[in-house]
Amino acid sequence: MKKLDLFTPIGLILGLVVVGLAIYFNAGMDAVLLFMQLASVSIVFGGVAAALLVNFTGRELRKLPAIIKEAFRHQDYDLQELNGTFVMLAKKARKEGLLALESQLEEDVKDPFIKKGVRLAVDGIEPEMIQDILMAEVVSMEERHKRGRRILERAGDFAPAWGMVGTLVALVIMLNDLDDPATLGPSMALAMLTTLYGAILANLFFNPMASKLENKTETEVFINQIMIEGVIGVQSGQNPHILEEKLRAFIREKRKPEYDIRESGALAHEV
């Protein structure tokens, strides 16, 4: 079940506060308004939006809100419980046969991916085919996430570029009409604002968010691969002890130097 990932909004707010304080300490409260120029904001956002429209199809762009929302959500995995589930299933399967898992499924297994895998096993489908079907789902999930993430990554490329376009436009205009030296400073200040916006957009929003989503997908793929190992192990009637050893190898938090692996019941809780 997904929960709010507090770190994303905290990071975003902290970033804006940092910029706000930088302005405040340099020039007092009034200067903050100087940094809020609708026209400058429009160039950067408009340019990025234009480039994204050329870069993606409508179908892909419609997913953008869901993708951004995903960066605010967090899913915890209890790997010890996961391991325990497979050991329990493996024991039952060896004692009572694969068909006995059917009833167990409804009660004890919540993850739909494991459910699907075990059900295919109960249905008597061959291990290679089960692995094929489950891997197809993982690969397709990975591909789908990569597609969504790419919108943010490209936005992170386009934001500084369009910030520079805005600055260049303003500089050309300013340089073309140098009559009044008094306006030179403020004009240049305005010109540089779009570069600033582009840099903040890229380095606070787009790039970190895309990178967080990439981390999340990697974790999900990793968990799914453990699940596939577990399902195949259960189906092929592997020794529960060995299956546990194998799954544990994946999820060990840290190798402890003076630690006897066989005696210890302790299991890492994290990936």
Added chain:
Amino acid sequence: MKKLDLFTPIGLILGLVVVGLAIYFNAGMDAVLLFMQLASVSIVFGGVAAALLVNFTGRELRKLPAIIKEAFRHQDYDLQELNGTFVMLAKKARKEGLLALESQLEEDVKDPFIKKGVRLAVDGIEPEMIQDILMAEVVSMEERHKRGRRILERAGDFAPAWGMVGTLVALVIMLNDLDDPATLGPSMALAMLTTLYGAILANLFFNPMASKLENKTETEVFINQIMIEGVIGVQSGQNPHILEEKLRAFIREKRKPEYDIRESGALAHEV
């Protein structure tokens, strides 16, 4: 069948409007003309064209219009229908034999890639050879698209570089003759125009277009791989139920947490 991808022209126009408004709000309508300097445009376009001529052969460059046109076209895939086609073919093949598919082909299958695959199956060619032939076509399509796309990618590299060349040429001339300070500003404004053109060309036209074409090729390869799975499944007389499960794994839009995969008839409609 391909349709107009409206997002490409909308994005291009939006990008130009954004730049136009940026000029307008900074300096009024008259300034727009200042930004249209044929000489500056010529340097950037001429330089990019020169570099592309050195970089590619005539045969490759002749395809450029078709490649750009491709960025304005969009192909929709109905994955549910695709899945249904293969389930139908698999059922028929199991009931009436592979030869019975011949007649079905003309009526119900429109995609030439599936048609070719099924026909090879009807002709009694072995699965490995069919896979080889179909994959050869996919790989060659991918390679051909990559080649075409590369022209746009390289243009996206050359545009900012030649924008800078234009600026450097103008700066050298300006710096060499500083007699009249009054012309200093306008000269620098003119010098910076080519850098601006290069940035817009790269970040509104070349790079987003190349990236859109890459996305489209990836989708096409993905669809073709599903089709190959389907053809091989049909030929090898796979259980239509299992085949459906496998193809469905590829195309599932999203895993729904509280969702029983076997009962549901719902199928994702998108990639």
Added chain:
Amino acid sequence: MKKLDLFTPIGLILGLVVVGLAIYFNAGMDAVLLFMQLASVSIVFGGVAAALLVNFTGRELRKLPAIIKEAFRHQDYDLQELNGTFVMLAKKARKEGLLALESQLEEDVKDPFIKKGVRLAVDGIEPEMIQDILMAEVVSMEERHKRGRRILERAGDFAPAWGMVGTLVALVIMLNDLDDPATLGPSMALAMLTTLYGAILANLFFNPMASKLENKTETEVFINQIMIEGVIGVQSGQNPHILEEKLRAFIREKRKPEYDIRESGALAHEV
């Protein structure tokens, strides 16, 4: 047989003309001379040459003229004829045996790579060994080309860097002696010339040429792989019809939506 690739010299000349016109329109004919400073040219060329000497061995650098010459040459492949050759060889081999190909070779096969492959087949060497020998030649060709191309790629990296070194040297000297403001402009103009040279060298000569050579090698590898498929197909007595189908899959120019693959005799002529 290789022919002159006209696009390379045309591109190079166009690029220089573009720069020349840029100068001419900005400052008239006299200014062109201003851009030809032997000292500035020497820094960039000398620096790039020095870095290449450190970067490569004498044996590698001696090949540079041949590598550059290669960027001016073009080889056309007639893929339809290629396909026809293999179908003809496959038919003859099935009818009259592999040994009958010996006589055919001299008359009808011109490509030395195919000749070598068929000859090995006639000599009775096993398919795996033939594939090994032919692939060794392809891999070694690819590696050799990559090595040569890398000199141009590295030159494309070093040129802007040494352009900047030249500019920095001139700026340091100029800044150190600001007594006469009148010379400030021309000195800075001179300082920026090396940066300009570096940018043109990289974006008109080195990078586009290296990229063209990469494209050419890719094409050659692709053609050779088709040839290996063909030779192995001929040797293993594959059905000429199927062999044709397979080779055709590689070389299809474009999938035509309303196009029956089996009936049509049309074949794509290009890669």
Added chain:
Amino acid sequence: MKKLDLFTPIGLILGLVVVGLAIYFNAGMDAVLLFMQLASVSIVFGGVAAALLVNFTGRELRKLPAIIKEAFRHQDYDLQELNGTFVMLAKKARKEGLLALESQLEEDVKDPFIKKGVRLAVDGIEPEMIQDILMAEVVSMEERHKRGRRILERAGDFAPAWGMVGTLVALVIMLNDLDDPATLGPSMALAMLTTLYGAILANLFFNPMASKLENKTETEVFINQIMIEGVIGVQSGQNPHILEEKLRAFIREKRKPEYDIRESGALAHEV
């Protein structure tokens, strides 16, 4: 056993001393204070922290102190001893059987990874499964390290970017209020400080540390792969002489031209 890696603190201190001396020689002791601006430091650190919060989950960021600590620790491997251990185990296993290794383990083998492998062998688990279990642990360790290292790598990306954001903010404020030319210089000096901080943070702390951790992980993976080769060799009853030859090939420091490999007992001590 891990020891303090003195080079990390020495490098960090040397870097700061270098910057300090650069200031001192340019402008005397007083200027050092000029470079310590809490506000400027806060922008860069605050911005990087904000971006990292968006980029990673809380669970990942909590590991940051341990990851940084790891860059200060060093593990020595005695490869000759490692080789000797496996030769000893292989001899004993061939003479007295695999079960005899049980007692040997407690006395002579300290590394928990080798212990685990040998114990699995003693338990009679098949070689493929042992390799699977041990590789799962290596892959999971590699993945875990990559995740941790990535925090430092991303910080190395964000630091210069936020240094630039700080400079842009200060420049915009300064340019907007050019009334008093006397403050122009000091204002620009202050503006550039954040860029300086970003550059130092990236090129003295984050990037070199991330790179050191990458080197360490590579070494650990390499050692573990040798250990897996050794365990499998011992289990499959390989000739100790051949096993030694194989392990030695991995760890040879340098090929000595006039050196007879079979006679020499000398072994490289380093990776």
Added chain:
Amino acid sequence: MKKLDLFTPIGLILGLVVVGLAIYFNAGMDAVLLFMQLASVSIVFGGVAAALLVNFTGRELRKLPAIIKEAFRHQDYDLQELNGTFVMLAKKARKEGLLALESQLEEDVKDPFIKKGVRLAVDGIEPEMIQDILMAEVVSMEERHKRGRRILERAGDFAPAWGMVGTLVALVIMLNDLDDPATLGPSMALAMLTTLYGAILANLFFNPMASKLENKTETEVFINQIMIEGVIGVQSGQNPHILEEKLRAFIREKRKPEYDIRESGALAHEV
């Protein structure tokens, strides 16, 4: 046997001469001294050294002199002789048996890698194991070289960065104290010196040297792979004629269009 690679020192000297002449032609002999500022040199070297200390372990850094020395050495391979050696060994092995190679080894084979391989074959070790042992040595050599080269590559990254740090430090000091405009120019000149040093260090020393070492390692790996093919061919009693054909395919300098491969005795002499 390794010889001095003259191109490395010639390139380094040429690079320094180019910079020297650039200074001389711009500002006469006296200016050369202006470019030799011990303080500026110290910042760049000190900063790079500090970053390398953080980035690598003491064990790795101790190898730096040997790595740099390696960039000044050159090893020639006579591929024709190499091919001849294997053909000779293959003939002898087929006529007189593998054991007969023992005596031949001392006289005719100088390369320790071939010696080791043939000796393993004479000892009756299986081909797969020989290949494993020899490949382990190649992989470990490649890895070791990559590690060493990486120090130079990282130095090539750090040099421009620390050049910029030096420039920023000097600029901040200069801007903070603009009282005397007369010192403005020389101060800025001094500030830019470190950027110049960083650029030269990266683009004349570190990057080209690292790249040369990479080329050398690639060649060595390539030669070793040919040797492994040769040793396995000799051991498995391959037909000397076919073995020659195969090894020749690797080392062919260039495909000659009108060239009958079987008749010709000519062999390429270079890689």
